[in-house]
Amino acid sequence: MTGDAFLRNLLLFGRLLRQNGLNVHPGRMLDAVGALESIGVGSRRDVRAALRALFVHRYDDLAVFEAAFDLFWRPSGGEPGGVPLWSLGERPTVVARPVRGTPVSLEHEQRSTGSDQAPAALPDMGVSAYSAHDVLRTKDFSEFSPDEIARAHRLMSGAAWRLGARRTRRWEPARRGAPDLRRVLRRNLKHAGELLDVPARRRRTKPRPIVVLCDVSGSMxxxxxxxxxxxxxxxxxxxxxxxxxxxTRLTRVTRYVSARGVDDAVARMGRAVVDWGGGTRIGESLRTFNTKWTRRVMRHGPVVLIISDGWDRGDPALVAREMARVRRSCHRLIWLNPLLGSSTYEPLTRGMRTALRVIDDFMPVHNIVSLDRLADHLRALPDRRGGGRSEPWTSKVRTRSTLRPHASGSS
Amino acid sequence: MAGVRALALPESIDELQQQLARQHYVADRALSVSAYLALKLKRPLFLEGEAGVGKTEVAKALAAALGTELIRLQCYEGLDINHAVYEWNYPRQLLEIRLLEAAHAIDRQAAARQLFTEEFLIKRPLLRALERTGGQPPLLLIDEIDRADEEFEGYLLELLSDFQITIPELGTIKAVEPPVVVITSNRTREVHDALKRRCLYCWIDYPDFDKEYQIVTAKVPQASEQLARQVTAFVQELRTEDLYKAAGVSETLDWTAALVTMNADALDPATVDETLGILLKHQEDIQAVRGERVQTLLGRALMRQPGTPRETRP
Incomplete structure (x- = not known):
């Protein structure tokens, strides 16, 4: 094999990785050439390790790299730099993010937005717009038509989701606070060392992060x-x-919600979740969250929103244990239950009852008014952990009269 | 500034692997290749993996193998230039002003010059790694970068591309010979791609039985062969359990050392139960394993024939 052919194959391999979502830039290709010059191409194992070190930048890409390497650099007895399968039209098995499953319950929504129905409905609203909004604001989500969802989305997009800030360990200049020695010295040099002006600094604040866990089982x-x-x-x-x-299982959808349009994001989330509309296993899902994700996503004291109706087929003891653990690693734990909007609802399911003992807030999430209330509540969250819990739910679960402190709108 | 000698780099991957082995560090081939290339291409080595798999140890062993000084920057939330690069010694500067004043020697222009000199500069790890004027370039370990804020990553990116630091009052300090850089991350968050693109990436996994056994015997030579074998087998079994935090290599070593101190020569359920707190750091995990589960795991561990490969946690 000539050096030329090898270089060409290396470039093709880089392109294959790029197509599969790895960040392989031209500078890296030069590094790779340099690296292989210094270690040689005698050992397949070493070449693999070298290219892995250069082309992979994150753990999630490791599997793609290994598959691509096996596919491309086949250890065949023949010409090692032969034409790779994918260039012959065969789809490599490693194409990034394969589209699996079908989005459940999203079809008619996509159809409606696809045919420009939503914008056309706008002028019709005319003078009655206010009252139309009003009805929409208190209407239960489960009774929404696809068209109403689009309108509700526009209503919601104006909502300001602000949370109490958390204090970081970085400093910023301030009017009052601890003296900022660096600036004190600089500024007072001109007074020949007399401290006339004492600039201050304080801890910078940052918005608190949010973690959302949303139930998409059949009952929801x-x-x-x-x-x-x-x-x-x-x-x-x-x-x-x-x-x-x-x-029944937990899926992280963070990267899908960053999609540009809401329909795209919702469709992608629908495809990512294989158990959409299935049964509910809150305890197991939370356990996965606690063992796999807590250390990565629960940094900086987040507010955790769990959205579920609490219908759970699993072991209530497991739910209780895992809920308690979530509670210990976050700033505030809020359970949003769409059923709480109904006047006849009582949190009698075992999963819900056990959860109530540890959560900070129990709020309805069934119409736009309830979302506004949630926004207000989040804005006013106390700095202290667990401060101002909205209700001592534990003792009052069984008493009907105290059940719905937040329920509103639907009445 | 001609005093800085370039490092004597290992000639081959095998040589580097042997040098690391002499420092009692058992490096697998992938890690050796990455480290060798990082030295050769003069790029930072980015090590990622769960807590306790021995990432920091790599840097220590590498520094010892190269025979150079290790300068360590431990990252934490809020780490800023004052603690990573340099800071002026304000109390001393204020004192100096008073002294000048007392001597009636104060002159505004001169004071500024006198106060902002190297004498009043507190050098932090990053500056110390760059300003070397003699000997060999050091090994700079930036430990647990995922704990630092994103802003700090941006600064580091700049520093690692041209290895120079500008102090407004003093001027620019540029490394004569850039240090060897090792960055570690526990992946509590994804470090920005821009930084990782400059580095050679290496994922460090929990070791398999053979590697961990080698590590145990290398690091705790007092342990009998039987104990080392049993300890390793038990930890390997323990990692297949569904726990909040699996035991790392450092935990294995601590545990072995503890067992040696207790004069244990072999594992039995009671001893494991008593010392489980060294391996597992979450109360829930200890409760889940203690007692019956320990007996099952121990039974499986003791059944392992020397040399049989067994699957580890993926």
């Missing part, structure tokens, strides 16, 4: 579509949002 069917719009809305109003969906 009527709400999940609208709630995904809600998750998308939060994610786009704020920078640090982690989103997970669960039914």
């Amino acid at each position: 069917e009527g709400y999940s579509r609208m709630l995904l719009h809600f998750v998308f809305g939060i994610a786009h109003a704020r920078r640090s949002v982690e989103a997970f969906l669960f039914a």
Whole structure:
């Protein structure tokens, strides 16, 4: 094999990786040539390790790299730099992010937006717009038509999702606070060392992160579509949002909610979740969250929103244990339950009852008014952990009269 | 400034691997290749992996193998230039002003010059790694970069591209010979691609039985062969359990050392139960494993024939 052929193959391999989502830039290709010059191409194992070190930048890309390497640099007895399969039209098995499953319950929505129905409906609203909004604001999400979802989304997109700030360990100049010695010295040199002016500094603050865990099991069917719009809305109003969906298992959808348009994001989330509309296993899902994700997403004291109706087929003890663990690693734990909007609802399911013992807030999420209330609540969150818990739910679960402190709008 | 000698780099991957082995560090081939190339191409080595798989040890062993000084910057939230690069010694500067004043020697222009000299500069790790004027370039370890803020990553990116630091009052300090850089991350968050693109990436996994056994015997030579074998087998079994935090290599070593101190020569359920807190750091994990589960795992571990490969946690 000539050096030329090898170089060409290396470039083709780089392109294959790029097509599969790896960040392989031209400078790196030069590095790779240099690296292989210094270690030689005698050992397949060493070449693999060298290219891996150069082309892979993150753990998630490792599997793609290994598959691509095996596919491209086949250890055949023949010409090692032969034409790779993919260039002959065969689809490599490693094409990034394969599209699996079908989006459940999203079809008619896509159709409606695809045929420009939503914009056409706008002028009709005319004078009655206000009252139309009003009805929409208190209407239960589960009764929304696709058209109403689009309108509700526009209503919601104006919502300001602000949370109390957390104090970081960085400093910024301030009017009052501890003296900022660096500036003190600089500024007072001109007074010949007499301290006339004492600039101060204080800890900088940053917005608190949010982690959303949303139930998309069968019993949430009527709400999940609208709630995904809600998750998308939060994610786009704020920078640090982690989103997970669960039914029988947990799926991280953070990277899908960053899609440009809401329909695209919702469709992608729908495809990513294989157990959409299935049963509910809150305990197991939370356990996955605690063992796999907590250390990565629960940094900087986040506010955790769990959105679920609490219908759980699993072991209530497991739910209790895992909920308690989530509670210990976050700043505030809020459970949003769409059923809480109904006047006859009582949190009697075992999963819900066990959860109530540890959560900070239990709030409805069934119409736009309830979302506004949530926004107000988040804005007013106390700095202290667990401060101002809205209700001592534990003792009052069984008493009907105290059940619905937040329920509103639907009455 | 001609005093800085370039490092004597290993001639081949095998040589580097042997040098690391002499420092009692058991490096697998992938890591050796990455480290060798990082030295050869003068790029930072980016090590990622779960806590306790021995990332920091790589840097220590590498520094010892190259025979150069290790300068360590431990990252934390809020780490800023004052703690990573340099800071002026304000109390001393204020004192100096008073002294000048007392001597009636104060002159505004001169004071500024006198106060902002190297004498009043507190050098932090990054500056110390660059301003070397003699000997060999050091090894700069930037530990747990995922703990630092994104802003700091931006600064580091700039520093690692031209290895120079500008101090407004003093001027620019440029490394004569750039240091060897090792960056570690526990992946509590994804470090920005722009930084990783400059580096050679290496994922460090929990070691398999053979590698971990070698590590145990290399690091705790007092342990009997039987104990080392059993300890390694048990930890390997423990990692297949579904726990909040799996035991790292450092935990294995601590545990072995503890067992040696207790004069244990072999594992039995009671001893494991008593010392489980060294391996597992979450109360829930200890509760889940203690007792019956320990017996099952120990049974499986003791059944392992020397040399049989067994799957580790993926």
